[in-house]
Amino acid sequence: MTNGRTMDALTRPAPAERLDAVSALRALIADRPYAPGDRLPPERELIVSLGISRATLRKALDALEREGAIWRHVGKGTFVAGHANGRPAGGLDMLSRSLTPVRMMRARLCIEPAIAREAAINASQAAIVGIRRAQDRARTALSWRAYEAQDDALHRAIAEATDNILLLSLFDQLNQVRRAVAWDAVIRVSDRPPAEHPSFAEHDRIAAAIEARDPAAAQDAMRRHIGSVSARLFGEV
Template sequence: MSDQISIPSDPVERLRRFIHEGGFTQGVRLPPERHLTDKLGMSRATLRKALGALERDGVIWRHVGKGTFLSDGSQQAPNGALAELGRQLTPFRMMRARLAIEPAIAREAAINASGDTQVRMQQALARAKAAATWREYEIQDDLFHRTVAEASDNLLLLSLFDQLNGVRRAVAWGNVTRQSAQPSPDHSSFAEHDAIAKAIAARDPAAAYEAMRTHLRSVSQRLFGEN
């Protein structure tokens, strides 16, 4: 991997150039933040904003405790223990697990959400509504749910969400057939996500819990025919 890179002035483009010229391939873990800040000559705060921009674009994905990985712009195919666990679960069982865990995470988010996480929720919602393809929508949908978990301000809950999300991908991977090229303007998840974000912004734990529960029950019915 080359130690010499050209340095664009924009931090996001600088990070993109580093990834491109560094020869990183899909699924490879990027160096830790302390290495990247030294290599790219930027502060940790600036780096994290750049990483956030690439994550929103689906270029990278992050896993608590494991690091930042290069994506191809689509959801990552699961592997290892998560894939094996996913193969043993039916979609119904997967949704029951989500219903048991994610509403509680949303409740904690309503108590602890920072201004930054609320802004990022709104950004994910806006990008999801503007998505031209289902893949673009799913990237933003995934990011919205993860930002809710981040907003809980609880590393254990965030790590639990990441594990749950990895198994979800294993269950649903390749099994969902879309009838259109992109979400319709009245796609039900738009209003459901808005209700979750609104409850979190209002610091209403009970409403956030119920909004997430309503959303997940709707997803279960729509995708799997189960409540």
């Protein structure tokens, strides 16, 4: 009889297999070509057309989502966010070259608090679980890079909780620009976020307000969080 560990080894994609699947997905997006906002075929079609397993496909989709090349909405599908290399597409790339980090953060202050407000109004229980899961993963991240990936996932989970595909698309575009503008401007002095990292408590307040279905508190908590991040990283709000 095959034990659990052996079965897990048989079903888990090997690293080389995952890389091949990521490359195949990038090629599919580039060859069609898909535009930002276009929906990819369902998973069952991608499994057949790419000749890979469901587990391998999902790992590859996870990788492209972390890069910012795609975004996923539960129940609606997988959508192209930009070029498969994770860089902003077209006009977004031009925007990222024109914005300072502070102006980028001010744009976030205009948009993300309103998204948090909508999340508090519309979030399903599954969406709240997703927010809490991303929050926990951010808190336990072992490096700044891992933390930033989970912080991305948390903010995106909040946008997804709005159940508004236009707001989610706006968030994804803003987030692509944020990556391009901010990542090279931030200097870290430790290997990982400290236990007392202010964002942890700020995330707690945002998630609690959404879970309590309190739109005003969620909007205020997100506004305070982004202002705090801007002040810590760039000295301005």
